[in-house]
Amino acid sequence: MTRYSAFSLLRQTLRGHRGWDRAWRDPEPKRHYDVIIIGGGGHGLASAYYLAKLHGVRNVAVVEKGYLGSGNTGRNTTIVRSNYLIEPNAHFYEHSLKLWEGLSEDLNYNVMFSQRGVLNLAHSDGQMDAAARRGNAMRLNGIDAELLDREQVRVMVPHLDFSEHARFPIFGGLYQPRGGTARHDAVAWGFARGASALGVDIIQNCEVKGIKRQGNRVLGVETSRGFIGAGKIGMAVAGNSSHVAAMAGLKLPIESHVLQAFVTEGLKPWIDTVVTYGVGHFYISQSDKGGLVLGGDIDGYNSYAQKGNLALIEHCMAAGMQILPSLSRTRILRHWGGVMDMSMDGSPIIAKTPIDNFYINGGWCYGGFKATPGSGWVFAHTIAHDKPHPINAEFTLERFAEGRAIDEKGGGPTPNVH
Amino acid sequence: MLIRCPWCGERDHAEYFYGGDATVKRPAENAGVQAWNDYVYLRDNPKGPHRELWQHQAGCREWLVVTRDTLTHDILGVEPVKGAAR
Ligand SMILES: Cc1cc2nc3c(=O)[nH]c(=O)nc-3n(C[C@H](O)[C@H](O)[C@H](O)COP(=O)(O)OP(=O)(O)OC[C@H]3O[C@@H](n4cnc5c(N)ncnc54)[C@H](O)[C@@H]3O)c2cc1C
Numbered sequence: 161m162t163r164y165s166a167f168s169l170l171r172q173t174l175r176g177h178r179g180w181d182r183a184w185r186d187p188e189p190k191r192h193y194d195v196i197i198i199g200g201g202g203h204g205l206a207s208a209y210y211l212a213k214l215h216g217v218r219n220v221a222v223v224e225k226g227y228l229g230s231g232n233t234g235r236n237t238t239i240v241r242s243n244y245l246i247e248p249n250a251h252f253y254e255h256s257l258k259l260w261e262g263l264s265e266d267l268n269y270n271v272m273f274s275q276r277g278v279l280n281l282a283h284s285d286g287q288m289d290a291a292a293r294r295g296n297a298m299r300l301n302g303i304d305a306e307l308l309d310r311e312q313v314r315v316m317v318p319h320l321d322f323s324e325h326a327r328f329p330i331f332g333g334l335y336q337p338r339g340g341t342a343r344h345d346a347v348a349w350g351f352a353r354g355a356s357a358l359g360v361d362i363i364q365n366c367e368v369k370g371i372k373r374q375g376n377r378v379l380g381v382e383t384s385r386g387f388i389g390a391g392k393i394g395m396a397v398a399g400n401s402s403h404v405a406a407m408a409g410l411k412l413p414i415e416s417h418v419l420q421a422f423v424t425e426g427l428k429p430w431i432d433t434v435v436t437y438g439v440g441h442f443y444i445s446q447s448d449k450g451g452l453v454l455g456g457d458i459d460g461y462n463s464y465a466q467k468g469n470l471a472l473i474e475h476c477m478a479a480g481m482q483i484l485p486s487l488s489r490t491r492i493l494r495h496w497g498g499v500m501d502m503s504m505d506g507s508p509i510i511a512k513t514p515i516d517n518f519y520i521n522g523g524w525c526y527g528g529f530k531a532t533p534g535s536g537w538v539f540a541h542t543i544a545h546d547k548p549h550p551i552n553a554e555f556t557l558e559r560f561a562e563g564r565a566i567d568e569k570g571g572g573p574t575p576n577v578h
Numbered sequence: 579m580l581i582r583c584p585w586c587g588e589r590d591h592a593e594y595f596y597g598g599d600a601t602v603k604r605p606a607e608n609a610g611v612q613a614w615n616d617y618v619y620l621r622d623n624p625k626g627p628h629r630e631l632w633q634h635q636a637g638c639r640e641w642l643v644v645t646r647d648t649l650t651h652d653i654l655g656v657e658p659v660k661g662a663a664r
Pocket residue numbers: 198199200201202203204223224225226227228229230231232233234235236237238239240366367368369396397398399400404419420421455496497498499500524525526527528529530531
């Protein structure tokens with residue numbers, strides 16, 4: 161693998177860019193691996209990378225049914241933050257954010273992580289109190305948070321609706337300066353390249369169709385490219401979690417739902433942070449190409465369709481117009497949907513399962529992109545040691561039956577409201 | 579997505595409230611933790627036909643059992659909740 165650097169770029173430029181190597185190898189599947197990771201999204205690839213890099217487990221395959229990042233990794237709106245209120249979430253997402261901060265250097269691959277901040281608006285005294293409470297909890301956990309008043313928000317994003325006509329006037333907001341955005345598919349490609357260089361086989365166009373089980377162990381996966389044996393299997397298939405877990409005989413506390421997102425035509429620099437609305441569900445940032453990247457709620461009914469309906473689009477745009485009236489002048493260029501693994505408490509499951517050598521990583525709801533490095537890091541630890549790391553020890557499958565749900569929002573077991 | 583209410587006719591899904599999986603059954607009070615865990619938390623979450631509850635909230639307010647394909651969003655059947663096999 162060539163190291164990417166200013167030198168290698170210069171050398172290739174002089175050769176007309178004809179000498180670049182493949183970023184990762186494209187091997188035929190072997191008959192057996194020590195570990196198979198199902199799912200070549202960011203989480204699966206990060207898990208394989210950290211298994212090889214930190215735990216010396218290098219006889220690993222990542223098996224992906226389509227191409228890398230064809231799932232939610234390449235469909236998400238790339239917001240990275242760690243502004244969580246309750247303990248296990250705060251520590252896990254902060255660990256992930258710290259990994260983001262060094263990721264491009266660690267991978268020798270530019271994931272374009274941009275710490276442009278994340279601003280959650282508040283629109284009432286009650287919401288200001290809630291923002292202060294969350295901010296204080298974050299700071300007690302060592303996470304950066306700043307409570308902004310109306311004037312401070314106005315200085316930061318002057319084109320928000322500060323007029324007298326605003327239906328829900330802006331009272332202030334909670335700001336996390338270290339939050340931001342990253343380039344989604346670069347994250348998949350960077351982890352793939354890093355993992356491949358350490359010996360991991362990345363096998364695309366290889367759908368897992370069955371999981372072979374004997375007693376309380378899994379033996380390998382039946383795929384569209386034949387049977388592949390495994391010492392251990394970890395699944396990281398996001399929206400398809402229930403479907404793949406069922407192949408091993410497990411039923412999960414998860415429903416799949418569709419989440420849509422939108423990109424506008426390219427504009428000159430307009431919003432240099434990430435803004436979320438506090439009344440309707442709406443958030444917006446601007447990509448490096450100038451397109452506004454925006455989205456809102458899930459559609460709200462079970463779906464594996466990767467497409468949504470118009471009612472949600474109208475709702476999302478209406479919410480956007482309430483805080484950013486000038487949005488009405490921009491045109492939407494593209495919109496799409498992704499299948500979210502909505503868990504029953506809104507928090508992920510990164511854990512051992514009742515099957516001895518089968519591990520689950522799922523239940524990411526709509527916030528799993530920011531978790532990518534952290535999720536891979538703790539999942540690799542869990543698989544390598546057959547034991548969770550303290551950071552993911554509470555993200556178990558059993559927590560529901562045990563009454564230890566990790567419900568950040570207090571929404572109860574209704575996946576479509578988390 | 580249009581859902582044909584037996585009373586009001588074909589209406590946009592936005593008029594309906596989604597009530598989730600219609601196949602889960604409330605266990606007896608003393609059925610034990612496992613049965614209650616299954617009921618409250620575990621779902622088949624199928625990729626394909628799914629029997630689910632919708633309430634025609636902005637219409638007649640009746641609850642319906644809708645069979646819908648989660649992969650295509652095709653509506654395969656609508657029945658009033660009363661009398662529907664669950
Ligand atoms: C519109 C949208 C906006 C979002 N916005 C944000 C955001 O701003 N911030 C944030 O943090 N998160 C966001 N998310 C959530 C985030 O994208 C996901 O939680 C995260 O990408 C899940 O990571 P993953 O790598 O595990 O998933 P994926 O990239 O979906 O990877 C799973 C992979 O498994 C593969 N697979 C499935 N079944 C099989 C099989 N049987 N055999 C082999 N392979 C299989 C799939 O093809 C897929 O590539 C958003 C999601 C969407 C859809």
